[in-house]
Amino acid sequence: MYAIETKSLTKCYGKNRGIVDVNLAVKEGEIFGFVGPNGAGKSTTIRTLLNFIFPSSGEGRIFGKDIVKESSEIKKILGYVPSEVKFYDDVKVKDIIKYSASFYGSCSSEEIENLCKKLEVEVEKKMGELSLGNKKKVAIVQALIHNPKILILDEPTNGLDPLIQKKLFEILLDKNKTGTTVFLSSHNLVEVENFCHRVAVIKEGKIVDTIEIGKLTKNLGLKVTVEAEGLKIEDIKSINGEVIYVKDKEITFNYSNGADKLIKELSKYSINKILIHEQNLEDTFMNYYEREGGK
Known part of the structure; x- marks a missing residue:
């Protein structure tokens, strides 16, 4: 059984696109990332999964339960942190947490x-006295208090300082080791x-790829930016380089045949500037948006 499974899940807002034919299969017990630029459909997908908005077509299940028909049952085993958190200003933090806990046994x-x-939550303060980051910490505690079977997190580190971010992921890893599935939507590709x-990876409302991180790190090549006399796009293609973009005289491309061969291929040119680094998830992600005019 999948923790999250969607089939052709679609949400349209009149003539405007929300998400289109989203197919996800999140395995039980994994930490699953969900990335894309603003407006790509990440939050729409999450809100549809949580039954905050109804799908236009398609279907979704969380641990086998229908996201529309069995939403109340799903929420008993689920913890959620929204990207933007809002609370009543005059309520104390400890009372918010106590109220949240009252829904679970x-x-x-x-x-x-x-x-x-651990998260340095100031329980005696009123919500209106807290910064964005401190409000987000309260939302995180709310999501975790009942030891949920699955966590859906929409930009959970937004507003958190680096130390608290580190502590949050320590908590998430501990939860994951005991079987909790984590669905993480984030702009932080690191x-x-x-x-x-x-x-x-979601782009313009559609899933364009699902990447296994372990395999990605083994198969990534090099990302190269070079400026050299007489070097043209056609020359890069002739050495099996994949051109990503061109800026003035600089050509940026991906190369997968190793650094030694790259240096030998470029040694025939008079190089003014060269920058070489190993590709990472950010490079892979950016490739989807820098190709074809950034669409």
């Missing part, structure tokens, strides 16, 4: 206290590459 007061301590098992 399996909350440990000791574990809640440990979470608040954290996605470091923590996720697989990642889906």
